Amino acid sequence: MSFNKYIILLCVLFVACKNETNVTNQKTSTPETPIEEVKPIVETPKFTMVTKEVKMDTVTVSNMVDLVDNAKSNTVLILEKGTYSLDKDLVYKMTEEERIIIDKKIVETRSIGGQMHFSGLSNFQIQGKKGAVIVSENPEAVPFFVLLCNNVKVSNLTIRKNIEGVTDLCYVSTSNEIEIDNCKFNGGGSYGIYTSNVENVTVSNCLITNCTSGAIKIHDSRGLKYINTTITNNSTTVPLISFYGAGNTVTLYGVNIINNKRNVKSAFTGSENIIGLGTNSLRLENCVIRDNEGFTNLGAGQNSLYRTEIAGVAMQ
Numbered sequence: 644m645s646f647n648k649y650i651i652l653l654c655v656l657f658v659a660c661k662n663e664t665n666v667t668n669q670k671t672s673t674p675e676t677p678i679e680e681v682k683p684i685v686e687t688p689k690f691t692m693v694t695k696e697v698k699m700d701t702v703t704v705s706n707m708v709d710l711v712d713n714a715k716s717n718t719v720l721i722l723e724k725g726t727y728s729l730d731k732d733l734v735y736k737m738t739e740e741e742r743i744i745i746d747k748k749i750v751e752t753r754s755i756g757g758q759m760h761f762s763g764l765s766n767f768q769i770q771g772k773k774g775a776v777i778v779s780e781n782p783e784a785v786p787f788f789v790l791l792c793n794n795v796k797v798s799n800l801t802i803r804k805n806i807e808g809v810t811d812l813c814y815v816s817t818s819n820e821i822e823i824d825n826c827k828f829n830g831g832g833s834y835g836i837y838t839s840n841v842e843n844v845t846v847s848n849c850l851i852t853n854c855t856s857g858a859i860k861i862h863d864s865r866g867l868k869y870i871n872t873t874i875t876n877n878s879t880t881v882p883l884i885s886f887y888g889a890g891n892t893v894t895l896y897g898v899n900i901i902n903n904k905r906n907v908k909s910a911f912t913g914s915e916n917i918i919g920l921g922t923n924s925l926r927l928e929n930c931v932i933r934d935n936e937g938f939t940n941l942g943a944g945q946n947s948l949y950r951t952e953i954a955g956v957a958m959q
Contacts, residue, residue, distance in 0.1 A: 697717060697766045697794075698717065699717050699718060699719050699766060699768070700717065700718050700719070701718075701719040701721065702718060702719070702720055702721070703721040703722075703723060704720060704721070704722060704723065705722075705723040705725060706727070707727055707728075707729075707735060707744070708744070710722065710727065710735070711735050711736075711737055711742050711743070711744055712742055713742075714737035714742060714761065714764070714767070714769070715737075715739070715742065715764065715767070716739060716764050716765045716766055716767055717765070717766045717767070718766075718767055718768070719768040719770065720767070720768065720769045720770070721770050721771075721772065722769065722770065722771045722772060722775040722800070723772055723775065724771075724772045724773060724774035724775055725774065725775065725776070726776045726778055727775070727776065727777045727778070728778050728780070729758045729759065729777065729778065729779045729780070729781065729786055731779075731780050731781035731784070732746060732747050732748055733745065733746060733747065733758070734747060734752045734755055734757075734758060734760060735758060735759045735760065736755060736760045736762075737759070737760060737761050737762070737764070738760075738761075738762040738763045738764070739762075739763045739764065740763075756785060756788045756790060756814065756816075757784060757785040757786065757787065757788020757814060758779060758781060758784045758785065758786050758787075758788070759777070759786060759787050759788060760788045760790070761788065761789050761790070761792060761795070762789075762790045762791050762792070763790075763791050763792065764792045764793075764795060765792065765793045765794055765795075766793075766794050766795075767792070767794075767795045767796075768795070768796040768797075768798070769796075769797050769798075769800070770796075770798050770799055770800075771798070771799040771800040771801075772799065773799065775799065775800055775801070776800070776801040776802075776803060777800060777801070777802045777803070778803050778804075778805060779802075779803070779804045779805070779806075779831075780804075780805055780806050781804075781806070781808070782804075782806045782807060782808030782809065782810070782831070783808060783809060783810060784810055785810045785811050785812070785813070785814045785832075786802055786804060786812055786813070786832075787802050787812065787813045787814070788813075788814050789813075789814070789815040789816070789818055789821065790816050790817060790818065791816075791817050791818060792815075792818040792821065793818065793819055793820055794820045794821075795818070795820070795821050795822070796821075796822040796823075796824065797821075797822070797823045797824070797826060798822075798823070798824040798825050798826065799824075799825050799826070800826045800827075801826070801827040801829060802826065802827070802828050802829070803827075803828075803829040803830060803831070804829075804830055804831030804832050805830075805831065806831055807831055807855065808831050808832060808833070809833055809856075810832060810833055811832050811833050811834040811835070811836070811837040811860070812828045812829075812830075812831075812832040812834070812835050812836065812854070813828060813835065813836045813837070814836075814837045814838075814839075815836070815837070815838045815839070815841055815844060816838075816839045816840055816841065817839070817840045817841070818841050818844070819841060819842040819843050819844070820842075820843050820844075821841065821843070821844040821845070822844075822845050822847070823836070823844075823845070823846045823847070823849060824845075824846075824847045824848055824849070825847070825848045825849065826849045826850075827849065827850045827852070828849065828850065828851045828852070828854070829850075829852055829853050830852065830853030830854065830855075831853070831854075831855070832854055832855070832856070833854070833855070833856035833857070833860075834854060834856055834857045834858065834859060834860040834885075835851035835852075835854045835857075835858045835859060835874075835877075836851065836858075836859055836860070837859075837860040837861075837862075838860070838861055838862070838864045838867060839862040839863055839864070840862070840863045840864070841863075841864045841865075841867065842864070842865050842866050843865075843866040844864065844866070844867050844868070845867075845868045845869075845870060846867075846868070846869045846870070846872055847868075847869075847870040847871055847872065848870070848871050848872065849869075849872045849873075850872070850873050850875070851872070851873070851874045851875075851877070852873075852874075852875055852876045852877060853876055853877065854877045854878075854879065855877075855878060855879065855880070855906075856879055856880055856881055857877075857879050857880075857881045857882060857883055857884070857885050858874045858877050858879065858883045858884060858903070859874070859883065859884045859885070860885050860887070861884070861885065861886050861887065861891050861893060861923075862886075862887040862888055862891070863887075863888055863890065863891065864891050864892075864893065865890070865891065865892045866892060867891070867892065867893045867894070868893070868894045868895075868896065869893070869894070869895045869896070869898050870896045870897055870898075871896070871897040871898070872895075872897075872898050872899075873898070873899045873901070874898065874899065874900045874901075874903065875899070875900075875901050875902045875903060876902055876903065877903045877904070878903070878904045878905075878906050879903065879904075879905060879906060879909075879914075880905075880906045880908070880909035880911055880914060881909070881911045881913070881914055881919065882913060882914065882916045882917060882918055882919035882942060883900060883903055883917050883918070883935070883938075884900075884917070884918045884919070885918075885919040886918075886919055886920055886921050886923045886925075887921075888921075888923075889921065889922045889923060890923065891923040891924065892923070892924045893923070893924065893925050893926070894925075894926045894928070895925070895926070895927045895928070895930055896926075896928045896929055896930070897928075897929045897930065898927070898930045898931075899930070899931045899932075900917060900930070900931070900932045900933075900935065901931060901932070901933055901934050901935070902934050902935070903917075903935045903936070903938070904935070904936040904937055905935075905936065905937030905938050906937075907937060913942075915937070915938060915939045915940055916938065916940045916941070916942030917932060917935060917938045917940070917941055917942055917956060918941060918942035918943045919942055920942055920943050920947075920959075925943055925947045926947060926949065927943065927947055927948050927949065927951045928949040928950060928951065929949070929950050929951065930951040930952070931951070931952045932951070932952065932953045932954070932956070933952065933953070933954035933955055934954070934955065935955060935956065938955075938956055939956060939957060940956055940957050940958075940959060941953060941956045941957065941958055941959060942959055943958075943959055944958065944959045945958055
């Protein structure tokens with residue numbers, strides 16, 4: 644074989660091997676996914692409860708003085724069975740800096756919200772033993788006021804107002820990771836529970852009754868959940884559940900709204916609605932809404948409902 648023919652043969656063999664290698668690579672390699680097609684996995688935010696790993700002291704009290712003295716961060720405060728009466732002339736102020744009882748006849752307290760004022764507390768629980776009742780006789784003050792708190796749980800309490808008034812029974816503001824469980828909010832208040840500027844707040848296994856304005860007021864609240872809660876025997880002048888502003892995100896799961904009444908003297912526009920939703924986001928799942936006298940509209944659309952029973956009112 645001549646030298647030239649030998650060179651040509653080597654070139655042919657080289658090209659053939661190269662083509663075979665390319666074919667093999669094409670068969671065994673996996674094409675990369677274009678970057679624009681890769682979508683991130685978005686997880687549903689998880690509600691973090693008070694059960695996070697924090698060392699907490701447990702203190703049992705039986706009167707308002709001891710309650711105020713021991714209401715501090717990293718504490719489980721247990722209330723013995725009994726009635727805890729809130730003097731209409733006193734403010735029970737509980738913050739990280741001070742825990743004091745203030746006489747309003749001596750000290751100006753209008754800048755302090757509520758009669759029981761919890762502010763700036765973290766990792767705090769207040770639990771009532773069966774029969775623990777907080778009672779207010781003040782028509783112009785919120786009995787239970789929570790401000791600037793984080794990771795707080797309130798459970799097994801009855802909060803009651805024995806006098807007709809213009810304020811809410813429970814007000815939670817500018818706080819996050821709050822749980823209210825197995826509590827009763829009974830009467831005399833403008834609203835049962837008012838939340839404002841809160842995030843990740845859960846109200847579960849509660850009763851809201853005998854309120855005279857509305858049952859629930861919601862403003863600037865995200866991740867707000869009402870679970871297995873009953874709203875009943877309220878006679879209101881506004882929607883039972885009122886949203887204010889925009890951007891609220893609320894879920895009602897297993898909530899019963901039954902046997903309430905619209906006050907016929909109400910001149911409030913929209914008081915015929917059970918829910919004053921506006922442009923906010925609401926999900927009602929496994930709820931029962933019926934036998935609410937004087938209300939003619941639900942106030943929410945079909946896209947808000949999931950396996951929910953509604954009777955006696957029209958859909959929006």
